[in-house]
Amino acid sequence: MKNVMKTATLESKFPLLAVENGCIISKDADITVAYRVELPELFTLTRAEYESMHSTWAKAVKVLPNYSIVHKQDFFIEEGYRPDICKEDLSFLSRSFERHFNERPYLQHTCYLFLTKTTKEHSRTTSSFNALTRGFIIPKEMQDKETVTRFMESCGQFERIVNDSGLIRIIRLTDEEIIGTKNSAGIIEKYFSMSQEDTTCLQDLSLGAGEMKVGDNYLCLHTLSDPEDLPSNVSTDCRYERLSTDRSDCRLSFAAPIGVLLTCNHIVNQYLFIDDSAEILRKFEQTARNMHSLSRYSRSNQINREWIEEYLNEAHSKGLVSIRAHCNVMAWSDDREKLKRIKNDVGSQLALMEAKPRHNTVDVPTLFWAAIPGNAGDFPSEESFHTFIEQALCLFIGETSYKDSLSPFGIRMVDRLTGKPVHLDISDLPMKNGTITNRNKFILGPSGSGKSFFTNHMVRQYYEQGAHVLLVDTGNSYQGLCSLIHARTHGEDGIYFTYEEKDPIAFNPFYVEDGIFDIEKKESVKTLILTLWKRDDEPPTRAEEVALSNAVNLFLEKIRRDSSIKPSFNTFYEFIRDEYQDILKEKRTREKDFDVWGFLNVLEPYYRGGEYDFLLNSDKQLDLLNRRFIVFELDNIRDNKVLLPIVTIIIMETFITKMRKLKGIRKIILIEECWKALASANMSNYIRYLFKTVRKFFGEAVVVTQEVEDIISSPIVKGTIINNSDCKILLDQRKYMNKFDEIQALLGLTDKERAQILSINMANNPSRKYKEVWIGLGGTQSAVYATEVSLEEYICYTTEETEKLELMRLTERIGGNIELAIKQLAESKRNK
Template identity: 30%
Template sequence: MEKRVELLDTFPIYGYERKSLISKEKGCVTIPLKLELPEVFSLDQTDYTILNELFFNVINILGPNKLLHRQDYFFEENYKPIGQRLEGDFMERGNELYFNERTFLRASHFLFISIVPTNYIKYGSKRVNSFLSKKRDYFLEKTIPEEFVNSDILLDFESKVENVSDLINSSGLIKSTILNYEDLFDDNGLYAKYFSLSCQNKNLPDIDFSNNQIQIGEKLAQFYTLENLDQFTKEHIGQNELYGKFTTRHNKFPIGNLFSIGFKIPHEHIINQYIYIPEQDKALGQLRKKAKRFNQFGNGRKDDSNGIYANQIYEFNSDILENHKEIVFYHLNVLGFENKKEGHRKMCNTIAGAFKKLKVNAKENTIDRKNLFFAGVPGNAVGLSSDMYLPMSSDMAASLLYFEGEYKDSSKAVDGLRLVDRISGRPLTVSVYREPEKNDWIFNRGMLIASGSGGGKSYVANHYISSELRQGAEAIIMEDGNSYDKLTKVFDGIIIEHDDESPFTFNPFMLDNYDTVYHGNNKTTLTEDKIVYLVTLLKLITGDEKNTDNSMSNEVKKTVLENLVIGYYNQMWEKENQNFCFNTFYEYCRSHLNEQTKSKKVARDVFDPNAFLFLLEKYYKDNPRGKLLNREDERITRLSNEKVVYFKLGKLIDNELLFPITALMIMEIFNKKLNDKSKLAINKMMVVDEAWKALARTELEDYFNNQSRMARKYGGQPIFISQKVDDFIASKVIKNAIVVNSHIKVFLDMRDFEGSFEKIQSVMGLGEKQKQLILSINKDLSEKRKFREVAFCWMDRVKVYGVETSLVEKCIYETNPTQSDRINTLYEKNNNNWELTAKEYAYRSSN
């Protein structure tokens, strides 16, 4: 008949005093710490060096008869839709329902630091966890040991652990906090989680150790242990490993030594690591005795195993003493658990395989299952028997700790971009600029989106723009394709196309409330923005080769143009003439330019007024470009008040003269949004997709720099998108005017540029870790889910996410011509209703 014991009797903790847990094993006192680890893939080799040195120092500070127990929980959680998102538009609802009940791993990390009895090294498997054989009355009747009540001992230990916690926090990589009573003992506290092997616990299940198994409720658990040096199949353990799937000859990608047994095991599990710090002289003496015994049984030959083992011990002792290290005893185990009816054998194979990747032959341990389980109870690390430890140096033990935590973004937030954790597929809400601005990661919202061919840049741009529009933003988009038609229609925007039959025309000399300042006494002046805009326009249509050899000529021309613009408006206001247009401006120039340059004695080789007038004349009245700058296009009036405006530029984007002029006109509309005081609190986006070549004009460099300053001041976000990444390298104008002013850089698949990425890295100002992560994109995709990856770089920071959307959203974001034609057919069938179209598209695509 099986023996049944109440959980209270098997609970190894005697009490909780101040910040310390007191074990039923006499003399064992533990202070529990909760750790917040660096996000997975975020560490470089320098960081791993810092972390190794950190725990090397922790071991040194704590001193002998201390026991460190690192415990890392990887528990499953299911996504629950957010009510506010379910009340949103059909795309947001589709996204929430798509992720509903998705299962993913969540991680939490702990460090338990214990004082253990001085003779702990002699605790064999029969001695540990002896409380299991004692009745409850035993602990009530026996005298409480001094260690439990001596406040000086507890205070001294508490002070030492607080120093360790402060040291951990000072690293800047890991956060440490001491757990309080509620964190441990509440209904859903740490103990409830451990004894139920679940992140959410209502009622504690039964625990059954019979039949060489561990069964906890419906879950079947299995321990895999590292308890002997012979289990290692590699000779050297460094401070970190290289992750094979990301590492190429162009890109060495560092990862922690135990990375493979963390998130890469797609099953619920717990990692337990124990580091016992003995009295050094006693431990080294015991090893010397062991070496002598090996020598006694040796035969003196070179291949004699006893002699080899003895020499290894002597070398180990020498390394400890000569390099001022500590000798410690280390143990590692992984407790995996699955529903007993499903997946248990697959889980076991996965864990064994994960250890193989570490070059460790893990032992599937059933014999010690009870001791291993109770040693994993927070505060009862002393329950691990000494014969399960292997000796090693403190620096090696520090390098064998687990260091990779989960993504920190909140999946419960609403105001952000929906992406997923690239390892577990957990839905995340990513703050693209709000949190980075708040945390001083960036100082402007300017964004670049770059990818190789077919990298999905327009899809990501659609997803981001949609997210921002949903939160109240406004957008002006210009592109030569059809990538934003559906998005614009869904958000009731305006699409304006340029073609030969209906070319863009506009009147840049017209004035509105944003262009002038009234000073009283009937005195009105132009704003600085309007002057800069018109001067830039005149430079574009007359040519302005900006170079250092002719800097005086450039400044003279700029001054002449400013004087012409200001003089023109002053004359028009004096004559009360409201016919502001290019024609009247040209007539003013023709009447005043020669006189102005003569009076100022401007030499013709510095500025030739006749040549200037000749170039302007092309845009006057019936001349070849006479219609371009003299009349306001009815399609363009009042566009600054629209939420979404999409300019489809078509062939115009390849016209080196007309496109920059049109782009300047579109940016003037963006300026109106920026200057609207009622829109200060909303994000105002200016999206330029595949327009780099035409914008790489020296005349526009100053204007773009001015635009960037305005956007930063008034809450605007210029977004430049291209797959022609070579443009980044080729154009100094783009680098100086756009790249430098874009603190958010977004990269999709860049494998086409891996061999030449150093040039892109230099121009973009990217760090080594940013390069490593960008070149890792799409190289380790989950077979279970279809998504592509994207890297967000905020100045010197970087994170890679998965871009995964519902089929409802895919219907709106899709730019593939074949799919777009199919979607347009469904749109006509559903009477031009995008919600019905998206739902039918999703249904047909999933069946």
């Protein structure tokens, strides 16, 4: 039956012949090598890095032979976040986090690069004679073997140059990735479906001069193909004003406005056509002469001659390679009204690049067909403009959206631009690839910056992934989370210690579960006794240190031999009083070297009947070794010069016991505002030991502070904690804008990191409730993320007194079920 409709099958017009050895072969005998491109993340590059990336592309392009085509294709597809709530071990808060982001729209960016070797004749193809307009295509013979070999070698050099840059990575696609398999779609099928889904179905194509449809989607096309439409100046990067200040710069690539900043479904195609540069320049010389001879008849001829001569002077004086280039933005929608808005959006984004937006309605089908992977040789030559390699590369999009870490362990943060959850590993993967040498973290953020939300969010996820978490707090920041864990584990975990007059915190520093006193245990006991004995401004002499060390060792040896002795501070005090002074007399130790009675007099308040006799003589031996979530709340004793240092030491000794005995299990100790305890001279060795040793035992030490003065005033913090914390986390620092130079110097931040930190919370989306946080790893990797949580998590983490009381009262009213109370509160707030 004769086909009377103006239709054709895709097969009859299809320009590609075969895919062999990872190469796409067209029916015009063009050969294409395809790559997937991995670009740096948004807001993470400086001007120098953009220039370095631009230079890398330029070096790589120059190794390609004449009549090659570089085609970079960026897909930006609107998608909705799909929550992962089917896991059996997902906690209540994790599930609420996933549900909070259900169907959150974001742009999925995928980037491809196609290197095509065509011929001189095919490079002159016009829109009137391409694969679409020909009735049928007769496959040409393959180019000669030597040409193909030389092209493949240059592709290998291109790949090596790009991958050696350290900023961009290209991965060559296999046959299966190009043409697909039974279960997954290849890049050609994905292109025709304008999707990046694995399972796609080809749809009808309606090609017309005024309008083009792919399935139900209407296409609109904007092109940069005429020199008059181009920006007057191009550069490698541009300043992003929304996140820049007068003291810092946020940089994006020059073409970023049509990349991730254009929030609609679109494809950006960028082409470089490498012809014979010498021949092009000869033609321009001829044209210039013609213009000169005709200049008396038209002023435009005279002006054109001047422009051509300027182009030729630039090419010859700087040794630049003349090429042709083109860029287009292909956007689509299934709604005509929405398409009008999209047209305006694309036009305004092009205008931000200082380009003249040109809505192309004539060549849409031809340009759509030329953008098929491997069919760049079919590009209509009249749609390209002459320029140099360096200028053309400025139209390459240089960044992508945030990427998930390739690690099973990590925390869930949020992309600051789109609000999509991001899986981020700031511990294991950076250690494995050498970005950091320890897992310790230093967190700095003023009051109200979202510090407690971030720390709650982080430790909760650490706990749910099997880590042992010990928190030292001074503001009840973790009470809600600890109560929830305590209820979920039926009292087995989520242990909350706080100092109260009726039930004070009490320990026994001389008790060990297995009866073995290792070196760390002995050192912690000595440090504790020194803290009780000496003031901060009164360092012990060498003789006093030796005498105390001997006393501790002799006492521990005695209780090891005699099981009838109950280890406690009382028995230690009695040993010094009744036995050790006789030993000192035998050794002829002088009183000025070690004053025993002065020593006992200072320690008397902690002995039986003294003011603090409860502190170090506990009957209840705390078995915290196997408890995975422990909070010590020290708010009531934060200004007590006697109790705070002692309790802090014993808490740390508890953690070191975990550190030494829990083999292969992740441990984290998080210390909040305890600077008065940490700043003492007696504690300094302890802190140094902890921060330098914890990494060897699969552990992390995290210190949190909110005042800049805390860093400056404490030499321990400055010298030990900061230097041994490869992961630095800062929240909104705009309060310290005028003194940030000092913070930058103390933390050893680069200018790039400074710019990122000062951009925090500058352009937050008003429709979302979140605070931003900067995470820097080892001085080489850094980015700003959003801490956005569900309403359930907010209620659990909040430090607002009225909101905490509301939760506690509701929990008591419904019988102590805090999870149910959080659910009810969240539901009532949503309904409001």
